Amino acid sequence: MLGGDPPHFLSTFALLRKVGARRLDEQDRIKNVSSVGRKCLAQSEGTGEIMINARLVDLLASRKMRNDLMLVALALLIFISTGLTATGKPAGISFNTGGPWPFHERDKLTGARMFAEGIVSTNGNEFGGVFTPDGKEFYFTRSVPQSYFYMICVSRLKDGKWSEPEAAPFSGRYRDFDAVISPDGSKLYFVSDRPVDGKAKADYDIWLVERIQSGWSEPKNLGSPINTDGSEWFASVSRFGTLYFAADRSGGFRSTHIFRSRLINGKYSEPEKLSGGINSENIETEPYIAPDESFLLFSSYGREGGSGDWDIYISYNHNGEWTDVQNLGPKINTSTRDYSPRLTPDGKYLFFTSERNFYGRRLEKHLRYQELRNDLRSTLNGNGNIYQIELDLLGTKP
Numbered sequence: 011m012l013g014g015d016p017p018h019f020l021s022t023f024a025l026l027r028k029v030g031a032r033r034l035d036e037q038d039r040i041k042n043v044s045s046v047g048r049k050c051l052a053q054s055e056g057t058g059e060i061m062i063n064a065r066l067v068d069l070l071a072s073r074k075m076r077n078d079l080m081l082v083a084l085a086l087l088i089f090i091s092t093g094l095t096a097t098g099k100p101a102g103i104s105f106n107t108g109g110p111w112p113f114h115e116r117d118k119l120t121g122a123r124m125f126a127e128g129i130v131s132t133n134g135n136e137f138g139g140v141f142t143p144d145g146k147e148f149y150f151t152r153s154v155p156q157s158y159f160y161m162i163c164v165s166r167l168k169d170g171k172w173s174e175p176e177a178a179p180f181s182g183r184y185r186d187f188d189a190v191i192s193p194d195g196s197k198l199y200f201v202s203d204r205p206v207d208g209k210a211k212a213d214y215d216i217w218l219v220e221r222i223q224s225g226w227s228e229p230k231n232l233g234s235p236i237n238t239d240g241s242e243w244f245a246s247v248s249r250f251g252t253l254y255f256a257a258d259r260s261g262g263f264r265s266t267h268i269f270r271s272r273l274i275n276g277k278y279s280e281p282e283k284l285s286g287g288i289n290s291e292n293i294e295t296e297p298y299i300a301p302d303e304s305f306l307l308f309s310s311y312g313r314e315g316g317s318g319d320w321d322i323y324i325s326y327n328h329n330g331e332w333t334d335v336q337n338l339g340p341k342i343n344t345s346t347r348d349y350s351p352r353l354t355p356d357g358k359y360l361f362f363t364s365e366r367n368f369y370g371r372r373l374e375k376h377l378r379y380q381e382l383r384n385d386l387r388s389t390l391n392g393n394g395n396i397y398q399i400e401l402d403l404l405g406t407k408p
Contacts, residue, residue: 112145112167113354113398121341122397124389125361126172130165131395133387137363138188138350139396143195145355149178150396151187160187162200180219180229188244190352193301196221199245206231214241216255235280236271244296244350248303253278256295256308268297268308286332288325298351303327307351307360310335317343322351322362324406336406341399346392359398367392 115123124131125139130150139150146167152175153160162181165172178189184204191198198219203211215237219226231237232245236253243266245255251273258266267289269281283289288306296309305326313321313335321343323335342348342362350363368385369392377385385391 112170113141113359115398119398119400119403121403122362122364122399125396125398126165127389127395129172130175131389131397133389133391133393135393136396137394138352139361139363140189140191140352141355142191143193143355148172149189149191149198150175151189153187157185160185162186162189179225185214186217188296188350190244190246190298192247193249197247198226199247200229201243201245202229204229213239214243216242216245232278236278241266244298246298248299249301250303252299252303254284254297254299254306255281256297257281259283264293266293266295268294268306284332286325287334288332296350298353300353306332307353309349309351313337317348318345320347320349322348324404338404338406341403347394353401354398358400360401360404361396361398363394364397365392365394366390 113125126148130136130139130148135153135155137151137153139148141148148165148167150163150165151160152163162178163175164178165175167173178186180186181200184202186200186202186204188201189198190200198221200217200219201214202217203214204217205211206215216232217229218232219229221227236242236245236255238257238259240258243256245253247253253271253273254268255271256266256268258264259269260267268284270284271278271281273279284306288294288308290310290313292313293311294308298307300306305324307322307324309320309322310316311320313323316337317340322338324338325335326333337343338360342360342364344364344366346365346367348362348364348366352361353359354361368388368390389395
């Protein structure tokens with residue numbers, strides 16, 4: 011299961027609280043907080059990293075910190091070595107444990123549930139939804155039939171409800187899709203066929219916009235060695251800056267596989283094709299990496315034992331080696347296309363796209379024309395919709 015806290019989890023944080031509380035009373039705490047301590051606390055908010063206790067920040071800023079610093083370092087080392095987050099998700103300090111989150115359901119989900127039906131998920135074709143770290147903006151792609159045009163859209167949480175979507179400020183002219191946001195929210199990666207240096211493109215490249223005060227920067231092409239004369243698809247990034255993406259390096263979409271490029275001294279290294287059972291003779295694409303790189307979600311077509319179309323799979327990172335892939339099972343994968351995985355900022359939910367539809371439940375009888383027309387106008391008309399499901403329902407094991 012994707013969950014479960016180790017027995018010593020709470021004792022580790024108890025030690026942190028004990029050390030912080032022992033040193034400073036409230037008056038000294040306010041007086042001794044350094045500018046470095048304040049900055050550390052501010053940067054910890056909403057970044058997807060571990061949320062640092064205010065007393066711990068103050069402790070580190072104290073003039074009398076040597077002995078306690080050693081205890082704190084030991085406690086953090088024990089915590090990191092557990093391989094689990096505060097939310098019980100796989101490995102490391104991965105997820106934002108803040109909240110409350112607008113995507114949390116009041117009742118525990120027993121299966122996949124459509125997200126924001128009638129607003130985000132409609133009778134049009136939507137796919138690839140991702141939240142900003144605060145959970146208040148939701149970016150996704152909407153396309154016209156036959157994928158002649160893609161637009162990245164955004165819906166914002168207003169007065170507890172999701173707003174009518176609008177075009178993202180950097181999208182609406184070219185075929186833009188597959189938006190993924192970095193764990194700290196500072197970057198948004200997407201795929202586009204827009205021109206490069208004024209020259210038209212016959213393939214897709216990975217692009218980047220960065221968060222600025224007014225919204226998002228102008229798009230930047232990632233360039234070589236990430237982008238080539240072939241197509242690159244769906245990029246996600248870990249909190250270490252490592253980029254995971256799909257590309258047809260061998261020629262043609264049918265040879266699309268998953269690659270990784272490490273960020274070294276501010277530059278991406280030559281991409282390496284992932285080893286293990288992730289890449290096969292089939293199509294692999296849409297790699298979504300966990301913030302700490304402990305596991306990888308991706309889509310694949312035509313794998314033996316699949317559900318009949320595109321399915322979503324998971325592989326775990328064990329000491330740098332990728333485990334055999336696991337199909338996420340019938341709660342996710344159906345006989346229709348299921349693809350485009352993302353995780354919520356707190357790691358509680360998997361968001362994905364599915365083309366599950368009305369005819370799967372009605373094949374036992376003849377449809378009247380009026381029924382068909384009504385169904386084609388409904389949300390479940392066979393176009394893509396965005397769903398969410400709790401990770402701990404999936405039953406996969408690292």
